[in-house]
Amino acid sequence: MTTTPRWRTLTRHHLFWPVAVLVVLLLVNVPFTPDFFSIKMTDGHLYGSLVSIVLFGSPLILVAVGMTLVIATGGIDLSVGAVVAITGALTCSYISDQADQDALSGVLLAMGIGLVAAVVCGLWNGFLVARMGIQPIIATLIIMVAGRGVAQLITDGQIITVNSEPYKLIGGGYWLTLPFSIFVVAAVVAVTVALTRRTALGLLVESVGGNAEASRLVGIRSRRIKIMVYVFCALCAGIAGLMISSNTSAADGNNAGLWIELDAILAVVIGGTSLLGGRFSIGGTVVGALVIQTLTTTIYTIGVPTQTNLVFKAAVVIIVCLMQSPKFRAKVFGGGRLGGRFGGKRGDRSTATPADTAATPETVRTMEVS
């Protein structure tokens, strides 16, 4: 009898299902790529499928982490893909104008310009959502539509190729035998976790997401919190934009970060963060983003015909979402006994924060009526 409660505790951990899916997806690759898990040294850096997944997945992880906080406040940010394109375009066009593209100062300045542009986009989103009270989906749609045009204006409709060794490092280079982008992602995730879980900031974000008006009444500056998360999200997208353009050493205003906003939202959802806002899990989001990147790699390696790519992806995503739904699991696997247990308790899988109670729609409604 000792194993059962332990197993139950494990399956009820909020990261259990995302991690389980990730492991299954990784194992699916083994019959098709025999040395899938092997990692070897090539040209002084580690090389292997797992390294590629993390390398190509880094921009998505960054965007998704930013998106998590926005979604935690009950918002959504559709503009991240456009911000990726703008940042890459600005940075690359500045670098390509330099006489010496390898000069570190020029590259740093170029990256600074790109990130400032990203922050400006975030401020604009935050201003529209928090000050003007516009629905987040509309407010961020503006930059989603217009931003790609701006990026194309900057690049003049062309793909700008840069030839800069220092710039190549951030998204395509290696440091201590590992892809440099892993360190960037680790730093951003560590800072985010520290800020949200070691300080009250995470609690404040969740309370704003639970009920912005109630939070304001208890003295939380909910508007400021909202602006902050949109700026943070845009900054993450900006760094991802640097990575994507650096990875191919080129800025493509038309295609860079295309549809990344949807993948990011999906990663957040797979990670167990509620789209209603009020609670979030950074760890879950990172796993969710890795799931999506592994899925993409799997499609390439197992030889899914091109025409059925998207159907395959959709089928996997549907299965993942169903597996994560406690109600579905109870109906299919649990029968009557577990039905009551899992079906009724949404909080089971959540991050167990005080804001949990505020997350259910019923509570939100009652609070707003009163």
Next chain:
Amino acid sequence: MLSRRNFLTAAVGVAAAGGLAACAKEDDSSSGSDSSSGGGGKKITLGFAQVGSESGWRTANTKSVKEAAKDAGYTLKFSDAQQKQENQISAIRSYIAQKVNVIAFSPVVVTGWDAVLKEAKTAKIPVILTDRSIETSDDSLYVSFIGSDFIDEGRRAAKMLEKVLEKAGHKGAVKIAQLEGTTGAAPAIERAKGFKEIMDAEHKDDWKVVVSQTGDFTRAGGKQVMAAFLQSNPDINVLYAHNDDMALGAIQSIEAAGKKPGKDILIVSVDGVKDGFVAMSEGKINGIVECNPLLGPQLMELVKKVNDGETVERRIKTKEGDFLQEQAKEALPTRKY
């Protein structure tokens, strides 16, 4: 109730924003349409409805048409449809209303042109298709189609691979990885078809496409897909990419895997953009099949003939070349796009 109200507000807002975006784009196209008008008299007026500006190739195409019209002394009315058929149809209608001499356009999609082209025919304005073709039951609706033949590009790529293999002194099985263009796009389908045709006819035993996946015509796509290919099929020795950008991305993945692009893995691609030629002059691409966007001068010649009432060929191919590494260095300075 609240959430439903929110949802409705959001839905209305999305629709409104979409509408706004559409207006903005139309404004763009109309402001661009007068770009090089001016002058009058007996000058030929050409109405040109472009697809959009989705790639470097398209930008070069637009530039070529504008410059060629200026050099030929024609009045060009230019519009950019932003990849939307309805924009293009309204542009063509406005050209009919303005009584231009000839209309030329690159159709956004294949079908749905009969009605507007009948209006042009009634107004006795000849129509030329550029770059992309249409499907119609009435062939008299357009006089000529000038553009690249994507199937032929696929065939040329296969022929080029023969030469490349011979030059490299390759022996044994040829294991090909194919990077396809955007799924469903005509260039992607036809470049694969033409290549397969030659491969099945002449190299059934020794050539084999071991993996094939879409890289969406982008560098990032090509890089990511190639990285996965190299893991699942480490014995690949040839790469056929449907455009240069994907080949450029794939080169980076090949290098990361510790292999030499152009030597360990022979690369053939289509398009001939400048960066592709740079890579070829560095020995990283073995052969490029050109897909020429600079059809402006040929188009203007055709416009003159059509306007003078001469009979013209139904299908005119753009002038294109095949380039191997030796020619890359010489050709590089002349590449415009």
